[in-house]
Amino acid sequence: MSTPLIWIVIPIGFAGVLALLHNKPKLSSILTCVFTLGLVVLALVFPKDLAFVLPDQRIEIPSSLVILNRTVQISGESLTMVALLYAITLLWNLGNSVFKVSIWFNALSLVITALWVTVLSVIPFLYAALLIELIALLSVPLLSPRGKKTDLGLLRYIVFETLALALILLTGWMLSGVSAVPAASPLLLRASIMLLFGFALWIGAFPFHSWMPMISQTSAPLAVSLLLGLMQTALSVFLLTFLDQYAWLRNLPQVYTSLRWLGVIMITFSGLAATLQQNLARHFGYLIIMETGYSLLAISLTPQGGLPYLAMLLLPRVLSYFLWGWALSGIRQLQPEASFEQGSLSGLYHTFPLLSMSILVSMLSLLGFPLLPLFPQKQMLWLLTAQNAPETIPFVIIGGLVMLTAILRLFRLFIQPKGKKTSPNPAGEPAKLIVPIILMFIVMLAMAIAPQVILPRMLEILAPFTHLTLF
Amino acid sequence: MNISWLFIPAGLMLLAAEVNLTRRQWLVNLVALAVQYLSMFLLLTSVRAPSFALIKLIVGWMATLVLYITLASVGEFYAVKGPQRLSSGQFFRLLAGLFMIVFTIVFLPQIQSLFLMEGNQPLLLAAVGTMLLGLLQVSMISEPFYIILGLLTFLSGFELLYASLELSLLLEALFAGINLGLALVGAYFLVKDAEIEQP
Amino acid sequence: MPILVILALLLVSSAAIAISDALKPKVSRSWMIALVGAAISWLGVLLLRLYLPTDLSLFAWQPESLFNTRLFLEINYDNWPYALSLVTLCMAVIFTDSTRSFLPSSPKAWANSLALTAVNLLALFAGDPNMLIFAWVLVDALEFISTLPSRQSDHSAARLPTVFGVRMLSTLTLAAGTVSGWMVQPGFALSAIPSQAGIFFLLAAGLRLGVLPLNLPFLQSPEEKNGPALLLRLSPVASSLAVITRLPANLLANQPVWLALFKVLTTVAALYAAGMWLTGKNQHNARPFWIIALASFSIMCALNGAAPASRAWGSALLLSGSTLFLFDPPIRRIRFLPILGILGFIGLPYTLAASGWEGLLGTRFTFGSALMLLAHTMLVLGYIRHTFEITGTVTGLERHARITYPLGLILIVQTIVILMLGGWPGSLTSGLWVAGLASLLLAGLIASFYFWQGAQISALIQKQNFRFYRLGSVLIQGFQNILSLQWLYQSLGWIFRQAATVGLTVSRIIEGEGGILWSLVFLVILITLFLAGVPTP
Structure with missing residues (x-):
């Protein structure tokens, strides 16, 4: 055993x-x-x-x-x-x-x-690239079940994961003789660039992001939220493995700066893109991109103590994804014809008050809105960023504000009065859908008010990374 | 060791990839894919023991077979078409593919220095050329079957390149899993789409 | 501990009403529960005056090395007057709402009022910024639940996103202020806001009050006349005013240009709002202007470096205002009661607002001070005007309401007196008696002129022949349009639509059939760019 x-x-x-x-x-x-x-x-x-x-x-x-x-x-x-x-x-x-x-x-x-x-x-951990490709292949039946036409986004997902596989494995090969190479060697720089792009393909960084909103739109919300949630959680920690194992990588001054700007670009871009969306389900893809941006931001602040916040972001973030997936699945279950297109969202609140509010709460939670579980960590991340990289703060603020605009736009749509012709959903929201939402609200509220109850345990995730500054 | 004969399988591999990029006749494509794996096997024998190289051939042919059986079973939907004249799109892809091959040949010395492979030119030519053609295929086509073909092409090029760099059993097993997985996913897409088109 | 007991009492009463109403509806029982809960809380808050300052530490976020937050509640001379005013308002609302006890929706409204008072007290008592942020979010959430748009009411539904958008923005501004403050003083308390963060706190409170920047999203919507609706509108104001009281003395001291700009904006807001209050159709329609005018007074105190002086104007806003607004239905015989409310803001020596003059006018009397004095005069005149112009058809009340209704108004007046006598050290003062007197004299002069020429002016206005009337009304209308910020939202909407067109086109390209090719092109370009900077071996 x-x-x-x-x-x-x-x-x-x-x-x-x-x-x-x-x-x-x-x-x-x-x-x-x-x-x-x-x-x-x-x-x-x-x-x-x-x-x-x-x-x-x-x-x-x-x-x-x-x-x-x-x-x-x-x-x-x-x-x-x-x-x-x-x-x-x-x-x-x-x-x-x-x-x-x-x-x-x-x-x-x-x-x-x-x-x-x-x-x-x-x-060696570089073999993980092949496993990630296998995971992408195994995800296919969940993301594109029978009876649904094959989605271009899913194909793109597989293509990008395959390209990432090649880049990461080549990096591994380049680094195999790295101990004999001086720290500022072009080989190392080339390897780190390939590694960065390999990671960018994995995590769906701009401009390799398009598959995320596409599969969010076409696949079942619960399946997408699980697969993307798992992927983001694992990849955030996997990136730490690289930094921990390769001293030359973490000592390259450009690495943290590149990660920070990549993260900030993702935060800003996702907010801007979310405001333009006409389909509710697609927002999830951009929320994932935003959160990946925050993960990168936290990792880029490793020397300044950003990692604990990354670890403590993981669980609350996942809860928000779950709430999103649950709410959208609930609406689709009660209204199988729901397309989540902008036109069909009008007055959603009047039909499904709790489910529609759950969507907004999960979005606000991911935005780092107070009294929701990502706030304590994000607030500290904002502080660290302001102290150590003030030049990025305007972009983080813009990203946050435009995402807030996207949320308010949805809010406006949801509460719009329904036309007289539409009758309220006679069945309402069944208890089996509502009770878990209420429980989730309570858990999220508790985490926001008293993060010390559960979240410090998450710091143990960082224990294996002995070469990184943790506190 | 005289390796100049390896230019023949290298050329064959590039030709097969070019055919897959250009033509839209699944039987021709699958035959080209099988030829591609055979050429790959021949090239691999220059850097690997034949017993190891054979694994890739068997896996590749199995992947081809999976796709063939699937296409044959949904044959009514994906009917075999006779020889056709090149359409403008196909002609464009043919030229793009040729450009990629010429590009690879011209920059081969630089690519060699990049991958620190001074000796085996045919293998590098076939590997990089096939990867580029595979990439071109996945970027220019949106039909699931051809994207899977493109990915298999890209991967075969990459495996060829990587085989000359590192040998690991686990790696081989994982590559085999990915190739078969891709074929199965391709088969899944074919069946699924056929079910929708022909309920 | 007493703080928690008070909050718990209000919440328990609210829950008790909700349960009682759900199980076996009886309006009198619900009203009694509400009254008892509010009265005990009122007494509790009043008694807390004897123990000021006092605090209650809740807990600190762990590990402390990673977080700067220690949640705690604090009650001191800065927030106690507001707390007492708020509980008074709640109790007065329940007293006066006895006139509407025939409505089946009343118990729900009372339960809401008690809960709303509790969460606003939480915001008032917040000792650290995160506690305040949480309380504000709770207040907004509760307000949202209370004002849930009905299926058909498209009017309020259209404005709700704007209202809550501004609220969210103010909360996020407060969060930004907290981060900014932590950069110089980690874990600071609200009683010691670092000057660097002061501007964020000012903007956060200003946004909520609708003063900085001046925004009136609800201007076009009809104001609800009932007490619970008044509480709903005034209680968040109280928690915002308490923030202003705690602003640092050297706010914007190093940025004179910004300070001057804020002062100008605040003065404009005060003058405009006072003018609109004076000329408003009735007290209910003019209510937003009353809030903005007196909130501007409070903000001006903070800008003049005398934030504690803002308590006087803030308390006046809540107490004097509610004396007038709760006087509905207007019973002729007790018209003297709202007039007594004027004691709260007249600013004569030894009245509640006497201690506020120094903050409002600043250490030097400037042109700006004169304008603020004028704004005060208009407020006084408007208050008197609205009191005297109140008309109503109700001549009598039900037996129980004949006692409870005036009692509610008396309670407010009584609280004005309590705060006047001992609201905070120095509350009973002659203050800048000249200012109070000047304002009163000016008000008297204008009133005399109006009564002397009033009939003619009215006739002119009615005929719409008054030379400046048309120009004036156009100007005011334009100004009002500017202040409603609708132009801003429309412009932003236009920019958004243009950006959306471009963005969607780009998105279509990236997500279209050639999307992978585009991504690969990007990849190649980026790799080439990166490699270009890397020397070859």
């Missing part, structure tokens, strides 16, 4: 069982939820030194597993991240039990999560 076996191999095996049970969605859902809950709890309670001390003996669980001459290692310090990834899967699987996105949702979400865990654990 080893940690990779518990959190990678067994889940993939279990996903196989779930695939066989795809015709029994209820059973499959229950099994997935129970299983992922078990994985989350286990990851949280597992001793950090991976040793169980019994009265008469001490059992140590190995942290690595050798596959085809390469190692997959999950140390005790990485378990908080593993718990977070499986917690995300658990939450969305609970959602799937209500919305029934796809019969393959349970199995595929579990495999994809296990692969993300592998991405963060494989040695």
Whole structure:
């Protein structure tokens, strides 16, 4: 028994069982939820030194597993991240039990999560590029289920991930003899440029972003929010692996500046683009881009202590994505013909008050609006940015203001009085949709008012990165 | 070792990629894809043991087979068309592809120094040329089948390049998984779209 | 602890009314719960005067090395007068609303009023900026829930995004101010706002009050006359005024140009609003101008470096204003009660606003001071005018309302007296008695002139022949249009539409069939650009 076996191999095996049970969605859902809950709890309670001390003996669980001459290692310090990834899967699987996105949702979400865990654990870590490509391929049935025409955005997603794979692997090869090369070598600079562009393709940075709003528009909101949420969470931490492992990379003065400007451009661009959208579902793509921008901003402030805020952003951000996915899925379930086009959103509040407000709350939360869970961390990030990179502040402000404009535009649409011809939704919003929203509001409010209750635990995610300035 | 004969499979590989970029007849495309993998195998034997090189050939042909079976099963929708004259679009793609090949040949010395590969010119020519043609294909076409073909082409070029740089079993396995995955995804797209068009 | 008890009491009363109304509706029971809750809270706030200053630490965000926030509540001489005014207003609303107890919607309105008072008290008592930010968001959320647009009322629905947009902007400005303050003094309290951050706090409060920049989004919409609606409008004003009281003394001291600009803008706002108050159709229609005029007075105090003096004008805004606004239905026999409200802002020696003159006029008497004095005169005249012009058809009230209705108004007057006597150290003062006297004399002169020539002026106006009337009305209308900021929103909308056209075209190109090619072109260009800067080996 080893940690990779518990959190990678067994889940993939279990996903196989779930695939066989795809015709029994209820059973499959229950099994997935129970299983992922078990994985989350286990990851949280597992001793950090991976040793169980019994009265008469001490059992140590190995942290690595050798596959085809390469190692997959999950140390005790990485378990908080593993718990977070499986917690995300658990939450969305609970959602799937209500919305029934796809019969393959349970199995595929579990495999994809296990692969993300592998991405963060494989040695050499550059092989992760191939795993990320595999994840993209496995996402296809969730993003484009049968009965729906293949979306151009999805194809673009696969294309960009393939290009990123090539760039990252070539970087790896270039860096294989790096120890013999002086720090300011052109080879290193070239490698870091390729790495940067590889990452830009992965995370959907401008101008490689177009697939995000496209798949947000055409795919099921719950599936998109899960896949993009998982991807963003894992890739943010994966970027830290690069910085931690390559001393030359973190010592390159241009790296943090480039990351910062890339982040700031993403924040500003996403806000501007969001205001222009005619389709509600597409906003999600831009929200993801904005949040990736904030992640990059936090990482760029690593020497000044930005990383703890990155770690503490992960969970609240995911909750906001979930709220978004839930609300949109709820509307689509109650109104299957809902297209989310601007014209059809008029008066949405009068038909679905709580669901429509959830959409706005999730957007405001991601914006870092007070009394919502991303505010404490973002406020500190703004402070760090103002102190260390004041030249970027105007762009961050513009990005925030235009995103606020986009939110207000939606608000105006939602509360517009309905025409006399339209009758209110007779069924209203069923309790099974409303209760989780209310619970989520409460959790989000608690996190915003008292971030010290849960969020400090998230700092453990940073423990494996011993070479980076953490506090 | 005399490697000049390797220019033949390299040329063949580029030709296959060019055909896939230009033509829109799935049977021709799949045959070209199979030829592409065969050429790749021949090129790989210059840097790998034949047993290792064979893996890529088998995986490539399996991917081709998956696509062939799928297309054959939804044959009514994707009917086999006879030889056609080049349309203006196809002619444009042909020229663009040729330009890419010429570009690769002209800048081959620079590319060699970039990848620190002084010896194996045919392999580098085939790898970089195929990658560029694959990229051109994915950027110029929006039909799922041809995008998947483009990606397979791009990947085969990249694998060829990477095989000369690093050898790892796990890497080989993952590449095999990705190639087959791409083929399966392509098959999935074909079936799905055919179901919508022909309910 | 007493702070929490007061807040809890108001919230529990609100919840009790809601539950009672849901289970077994009975208006008298709901009214009694509301009254008892408000009365005990009022008494609690009054007694807190004996323990000033006092604070209540809630908790600090952990780890403290990563956060600068320690949430705490504080009550001192800066916010206590506002707290008492607000609870008074709440209680008065419940007293006077007994005239409307026949309406089935009244219990809900009372429950809302109590909850709204509680969250606004939270904002008033906020000791640190984040506590204030949270309280403001809560206030806005509660206000949103209270003013939910109905399915058919397109009028208010159209304006709500503007109103809440301004509120959100003000909250974010406050957050920006907090960050700006933390740069010099991490974890500062509201009682010690760093001067660097002061401008943000001023703008945040100014935005909420509608003064800086002057914005009147609700100008065209009809003002609700009832008490709970008044509370809904005035309570957020109270929490904004409390921020102004705490602004640093050296606000904008290093930026004289900005200071001068803000003073001009504030003076213009005060004069315009006072003029509109004086000439308004009735007190309800002119209510936004009353708020803006007196809020401008408060802001001017802060700009003159005497922020604590703003308490006088702020309390006057709440108390004197509500004496007049709550006088509905107007009963002829008790008309003297709203007149007593004038005590709150007349500014004569030993009245509530006497201590506010020094802040309003500044240390040196300038042209600006004269204009502010004129604005005050117009406010006084307007108040008197509206009091005397109140007409109504109601001649009598129900038996219980005959006692409770005047009691509500008396309570406000009584609070004016309490604040006058001991609202804060130095509240009972002769102040700049000359200013008060001058304003009163000027008001007297204008009133005399009006009564002397009034009939003729009215006739001229009615005939629309008065030489300057047309020009004046056009000017005022234009000014009003400017101040409503509709032109700004329309211009922004136009810019947005043009940008959207360009943006959507670009988006179509990137997302179209050649999108990947475009992205690859970008990639190649960027890589080439980067590599161009890298020397070859």
